[in-house]
Amino acid sequence: MEEQVAALAAELAALKDATAGLNRTTAETFYYLTIPLMVLIHAGFLSYEMGASRAKNALASGIKNILAFAFIIPTFYYAGWFIYWAFPTGFSMSAGPAGISGLEYAIAAASPVGSVMGPSLADSATGVFFGAFAMFAATTASIMSGSLIERIQIVGFTILAIALGSFVWILGAAWGWHADGWLVTSLGYHDFGASGVVHAIAGFFTLGVLINLGARIGKFNPDGTANSIPGHSMPATLVGLMLIIAGFWGFLMACVIFPGEPWSWGIGIFANIYGTPVTLSALTFNILMGFAGGAIAAWAMTRDPFWMMSGALGGIISVAAGLDLYWPPMAFVIAMIGGVIMPLAAGVVEKMRIDDAVGAVALHGVVGLWGVVAVGIFASGYPALTAEGAPAITLYGQIVGAVVMAVLGFVPGYVISLLLKQMGLLRVPAESEVMGLDKVKVPAQAYPEFLTGPAPTTPAE
Template sequence: MEEQIAALAAELAAVKDATAGLNRTAAETFYYVTIPLMVLIHAGFLSYEMGASRAKNALASGIKNILAFAFIIPTFYYAGWFIYWAFPTGFSTSPGPAGISGWDYAVGAASPVGSVMGPSVADSATGVFFGAFAMFAATTASIMSGSLIERIQIVGFTILAIVLGSFVWILGAAWGWHADGWLVTSLGYHDFGASGVVHAIAGFFTLGVLINLGARVGKFNPDGTANSIPGHSLPATLVGLMLIIAGFWGFLMACVIFPGEPWSWGTGIFATIYGTPVTLSAMTFNILMGFAGGAIAAWVMTHDPFWMMSGALGGIISVAAGLDLYWPPMAFVIAAIGGVIMPLASRYVERRRIDDAVGAVALHGVVGVWGVLAVGIFASGYPALTSDGAPVITLVGQLGGAVVMVLLGFVPGYAVSLLLKRFGLLRVPKEAELLGLDKVKVPAVAYPEILGEPARGPVTPAQ
């Protein structure tokens, strides 16, 4: 009898080990898959931004987008990932209530010179989590990139992208997108899909840069009225926007915490980054309703293909913060309101003689704030965390969080771009802008047959 019990115990232990191994592999694969899906966002921004540029600037616009992506990876490795774990409670770097933050925790979990930030068969989580967050970081820079096309220096833009992607937004994420974040523990701030910590921060950082960068030559008349400067390929812009939306499935997929692991919130179902329950099924309802509501409302408002597709993305951003909480018809209405707000906000920005080439301040900044506030309006009373005595979601808390996100984006964006302007690193000379940035910055021609110019520079295999 004892031998049978021992055999059953050994068999049970083997089954537990096998199940744990399968769950660990499934979790690792889940986050691994989110990364190439999020790369689609950057493929989309590349097409979107190049299409929104005039032909003489197409390659320069694309190159700075790719460079931002490339530079953010190492800088996020050395700084951004550490910031997320060290600063949730503020600049004191003290540990938070959940015990997963603070300087000492960050040294153990995210030190760029420690063994944890490298290959280890005992650690199947750190690398894929880092990769997903690095894609979030690169997304903030891509949000900014399109607004600045056709007149910003590549060096200046790269510096701004590093500041935004590897320092600024991740500080906001530590405060409002972490279970120990002071905005969460003090105000009950809820931002599941990053309407505030990614979109609002990036949008208002962009606004700060645009004020110092100035408008493109010919954008505004002496009386303040604006001229349209259409891009060379609206189809490429529309395809790019659709790719961004496809990539956002990976973005939002990476916002959930896989169950059943030592670092998970539980063993049952997915959880938000705050530990509250969520399912992929609920997310799917609301992502699709957000897409539809934003696209329909923006089309009704403008009858413009560009704004219709931007509205689809704006609809998703509108519902992202409360994606885990909304009933689908409510998500549709919230998204439709975002689709109405977006073109109105863009017109207001233009009336202020600010040249936002793709409307990112309205689409990501203003609509991102709306997404945060919508949670306070439509989902007040839900618990912000699962711990005992945790605060609940309130409109006041969401408003406070939104103000922090706006200031955290705008102030560094304005200050750093002003510094770059003083050193002559922000804007290209007027002569270069009129000639086209491809001619002065890129040893290649985007459309040699159309522009009637031979290809310049070394002949590549593609040529």
């Protein structure tokens, strides 16, 4: 009998080891697959921006996008990942209530010169988590990129991209997208899909840059009225927007915490980044409803294919913060409101004589704020964390969080771009802009066989 009990105990132990190994490799694979899905976002931004540019600027627009992606990876490795774990409670770098933040924790879990930030058979999580967050970081730079096309210097843009992607947005994520974040623990801030910590921060950082960058030559007339400067390929722009939406499945998939691991919030069910439960089924309902509601509303408002597809993305951004909480018909309505807000906000920005070439301030900045505030309107009362005595989601907390995200984005964007402007690193010379950035910045032609004549000009040129 004792031998049988021992044999059963050994079999049970082996089964537990096998199950743990399977769960570990499944979790690792789950996040590994989110990364190429999120790369689709950047393929989409590449197509979107090149199509939105005139032919004389197509390659220059694409190159700066790729360079931003490339530079953010090493800078996020050396700075951004550490910031996320060090600063949730504020600039004191003290440990938070959950004990997964602060200077000591960041040194142990994210030091760029430590052994944890490299291959280790004992650690199957850090690399894939870092990779997913690096894709979030690159997304913020890509959001900014399209607004600045056709007149920004590549060097200046790269500096701005590094600042936004590896320093600014990740500080907002530490505050509002972390279980120890002070916005979460103090105010019950909830932003599951990063409407605020990615989209609003990037949108308002972009606004700060646009104020200093100025409009493209020919965009505004002396009386303040605006001229349309259409891109050379609406199909490429629409395909790009659809690729961004496809990539958002990976983005939002990476916002959940896999169950059953030592670093998980529990077993048996996914959780969000705050530790409260969520299912991929819930996300699916609401992503699709967000897509549909935003596209329908924007099309009804404008009858413009560009704004229709932007509206689809705006609908997802509108519901992203509360994606884990909404009932699908509610998500559809919230997305429709976002689809209405977006072109109206873009019109206000243009009346301020700010040349946002692709409407990113409206689409990501304003609609991102709407997504954050909508959680306070439609989902107040849900627990913000799983800890005993944790605050609940409130409209007040969401409004304060939205303001924090807007300010955190705008101030660095304005200040850094102002410094670059004073150093002569922000904008290309007027003659280069008129000639086309491809001719002066890129040793290649986008369409050598088809577009060999003089570059088209706007009325002011």
